[in-house]
Amino acid sequence: MNRQAQAAVMFLVGAALLHAGGTNLYLRYVKAGLQWLVLTAGAVLIVAALATAWYEWKRARTRKAAQEAAQEAAQAAASEAASEAASEAAPEVAPEAHAHPEPRISWLLVLPILALILIAPPALGSYSAMRTGTALQHPYGYMKLPKADPIPINLVDYAGRAVYDHGRSFGGRSVRLSGFVALDKNGAPYLVRMALNCCAADAQPVKVALTGKIPPVLQPDAWLQVTGTYTARVTHDPVNNGPIPYLKVTEAKPIPVPSDPYDESWNN
Known part of the structure; x- marks a missing residue:
């Protein structure tokens, strides 16, 4: 699971904790005096998820800008070399490596979180x-x-x-x-x-x-x-x-x- 997916799961967990702490749902898990801890944990997870998503977005932009600059420099160098040695064959350009997509099955980790949000467990009876x-x-x-x-x-x-x-x-x-x-x-x-x-x-x-x-x-x-x-x-x-x-x-x-x-x- 990549960083974006991790941030999404972290955000959902934080949202689930805030939902439980903001309603009586948290009483099915902990005593009333721990409500502030549930809310604090949810807020911390959401902030961490947003920070992770922002960091990954910023890093992706920086990487893209660096790749574009490298491509422009390579094209300029290739054009200059071609004009100086027209008889020589153009160098082969290695194909770019493609990142393999993350396995989709990892998103099944979201199901327990959705269950926590949508299904309130009964109290012990x-x-x-x-x-x-x-x-x-x-x-x-x-x-x-x-x-x-x-x-x-x-x-x-x-x-x-x-x-x-x-x-x-x-x-x-x-x-x-x-x-x-x-x-x-x-x-x-x-x-x-x-x-x-x-x-x-x-x-x-x-x-x-x-x-x-x-x-x-x-x-x-x-x-x-x-x-x-x-x-x-x-x-x-x-x-x-x-x-x-x-x-x-x-x-x-x-x-x-x-x-x-x-x-x-x-x-x-």
Whole structure:
């Protein structure tokens, strides 16, 4: 692949990064705090691509001017030599070397870039969650909860308080949390959030088992907002034997997929 093609591919990669960083698409790959790095990387690649294209254009013009000057000098010398020695045969001129075109198959490198721009990958869901053990960690401490009833709380925070604080901080109040549905091989329902430290590659599930007034039909990967009360019941993840608390559901309703489907509370 020549320099012009390299510059074109670099420009497309930079444009893809700017597109991802300027929309919510980047949240499918990295956490929200890294948006500025995605945008910076895209801008740097575009500037580098433009600089490469300008340098190649300038070098091509310089090369063309040098070739034209050499041809004029050769023609002048040949004309002078012909006039001085008309009897001598004109020297043969070696044919110019022709550059071989680059293989067109190299442009297939553009296809993954176009896929990044045109096709948004789905966030990790129930398939990954049920094949990975719960990543619930013992919290270092607990933030003060609002006085509302039900208490709005993220799923990871609820799971930590339910398992390690035994629900004492809830004070008997109900809670409201959201996540996507996952079903185990026996059809038991879980509400799950994928928690990440840096990017989607290190995302791990935190699971809450559901009991009580569960909707009769649950679709895996569907998002629910669930209101319920703490229960001391705890089960263990069959993948890694990690603790999974229960929530006694009193109300559940479907919600749209959030713009940021991952939980980043571990980074706060």
